[in-house]
Amino acid sequence: MSELKLMKGNEALAEAAIRAGVDGYFGYPITPQTEIIEYLMTERPELRTGMVVLQAESEIAAINMVYGAASTGKKAMTSSSSPGISLKLEGISYLAGAELPAVIVNVVRGGPGLGTIQPSQADYFQSVKGGGHGDYKLYVLAPASVQEMADFVEDAFDIAFKYLAPVLILSDGLIGQMMEKVILKPQKPRMTNEELIEKNGSWATTGKKGRERNIITSLDLQSEKMEARVHRLMKKYEQMEKEDLRFEKINCDDAEYLIVAYGSSARISQKAVELARAKGIKLGLLRPITLFPFPKQALFELADQVKGILSVELNAGQMVEDVRLSVEFKVPVEHFGRTGGIIHTPEEILEALEQKIIKNGSIRHHKTRKSSIL
Amino acid sequence: MTEEIIIAGFGGQGVLSMGKILAYSGIMQDQEVSWMPSYGPEMRGGTANVTVILSDERISSPYLKIVDTAIILNQQSMDKFEESVKPGGVLIYDPNGITAHPTRTDIKIYQIEGTKLASEMGNKKIFNMIILGGYLKVKPVVKLENVIEGLKKSISERYHNLIPLNVEAITMGMNNIVPYKIEKHVFQN
Incomplete structure (x- = not known):
């Protein structure tokens, strides 16, 4: 029961x-x-x-x-x-x-x-x-x-x-x-x-009675076999x-900005989404449920829709690399996170989004374009 | 309805178990609940706090900076969490051991003499239930019968004979919480 x-x-x-x-x-x-x-x-x-x-x-x-x-x-x-x-x-x-x-x-x-x-x-x-x-x-x-x-x-x-x-x-x-x-x-x-x-x-090694023996090993000294x-x-x-990729999209349908976060950061970021929406910022959240496999395709597609992405992680910037690889630099991707055991608050996340993505995003985009002309 | 609460005090005051009873009470009335402790190297005498959320909807972040209600049971927690209350929110505190009383004028402040009442009742362990009673008087977010059900769930069966004492403590708290008025000192030379 x-x-x-x-x-x-x-x-x-x-x-x-x-x-x-x-x-x-x-x-x-x-x-x-x-x-x-x-x-x-x-x-x-x-x-x-x-x-x-x-x-x-x-x-x-x-x-x-x-x-x-x-x-x-x-x-x-x-x-x-x-x-x-x-x-x-x-x-x-x-x-x-x-x-x-x-x-x-x-x-x-x-x-x-x-x-x-x-x-x-x-x-x-x-x-x-x-x-x-x-x-x-x-x-x-x-x-x-x-x-x-x-x-x-x-x-x-x-x-x-x-x-x-x-x-x-x-x-x-x-x-x-x-x-x-x-x-x-x-x-x-x-x-x-x-x-x-x-x-x-x-x-498995279940006892070989009636069958060939099963060998469990990670060693293969024959190179061809090891490569196989x-x-x-x-x-x-x-x-x-x-077949087994898992992720969750929250408020992504009309999103102009996106947070990518997993685990505890996804929970806290969801509150940041609520705060942003209350302020009129169209923010969505993509939560990878599996980190490998990573939701590359979903991110690649969302990058055509949103103006910028913030990767929120309780670290100094790790998953952000996979987010950047997934969106192939179509939009600015920044990282926000606390370390040392400090947990970011929903308010801090929203502030980071406003500072790093909403405010700086357009400037950064402009700069990139200019330098490519030069 | 969503109620976000921080309960903060010394380890050993029953801060975490009070939060747990509140969370169980919420479950008894079909609410979503979360209970997020500070689990640092705290021990008896150190500081301990817990964030409890009761809601009719799915709870997003279990960890919050700003809450509806702060229940503050020592000076360190007052220093840290007075600022955490939303404007218009509630701060409840036990004045025992408090040297710097709250000063905010944009929130409702209540005092409850939990330590004193517990010692008058002859059992210091029911301190947290007195505080819980005071809180429920100000914010009746869960019904008393659901608190009793919550108590049954969160304490082991061999202590169920103590439930009437706990209910008595809750009632004591309900009857003894008072609004706190910030005194305006007028300095004259």
Whole structure:
């Protein structure tokens, strides 16, 4: 039965993991995502569904436990926050290389280094531009509400098993720590061994009785074979772009100006849109729900309609590069964001839009044209 | 209807749980709610604050600079959040420990002696419920019966025997909140 609850984003994600029939969670505490492992430990899911919850000795151990569990065709996940995710990157690259399905959750805090425990979106580059070594990408989901923290767990596993690839849920301290209403889905049973062999027996290490052995590895010393593997990965990413891109347009139909923002920044920017509309500024919001794949085409088309775009992120300017690439310099694109754990207010965002886009946009355009004549 | 509230005070005063009870009360009457805490390295004795929004519509930003109501429970929070109230909005504060009282004339200011009343009632833990009562008197955004339902949801069942005490505290708060008039000092030489 579905249930309505008031929960923190982190708790909702943890409860959703139990209900999605996840087989194993391996983690290590770090603020601001500790509620995930705390909730799972308190709930005793081993008694509810048989799900394994284990606090590893380190982040590196946890991601390698995920690798091991995923190799057997089980639904395995881990979570951490920025510095912890940096530690996991080697394992994440191995997961991608070995084509294993797994879910990784990053509840981002400010960096670099140990940084701060306050919210941030400064792990955008790390999430969508590789992070670990080698030619790989992660399918990245960016929840903007407690409801999405819950819903995206199952979505992430669906994608992970569809493509046999690791999937990242990129949240942040704000969405993880806030409480909202959440409707929890009914409990799904975990896969039985028979179901697991039927679904994943073709690639997973389920015991080779009656078939050829399956080998899970990211190593291929024969260059042709390794290149074929890389090409196979690239095909997956192309297919993700075609079939599993997700984004949301808010007030875009008549928009003259556009904000692009994801996760917590999208929520705050939505209020900025309300404030702008009250002032008579026709502002819209494009919210990428997946950061890879990125809504390039939607942005390319909106660039013909709007006079300027502001990329609002809790960082020093990361997604703005992808926005610029998407619109191919058809309109001015600027960045606004706070760092260090400071959260921008809706008023600040609107002010930045007025200063950087509405006021300066026309001047900048003019200058560019002039210089091209000279 | 949308009501945006900041509750700010010392950690340990029950700031976050008061916000949670308010949010649960909103859910009980089918409202959209959000509860956004400051989750810094706060601990007992440090500062803590929470932004709660109750609305009939989908809530956009859970994090706000300007709010309808500020409930202020210590001096640091007064320094920080007096400016956060919208013109025409409401500021409620407990004068205990306040050395610099609010000075704004474009908002409605109320005082409630929460600390004193809690100690008179012999239980300092119900301080936040007295404050909540005072707030609900000024801004009846949720019905008392929904607050009781909200209490049942947000405190664990083994403490449900304490609900009548909490209701008593809310009533005490409702009966003891008073408008605060800024005194105009006339300096004479």
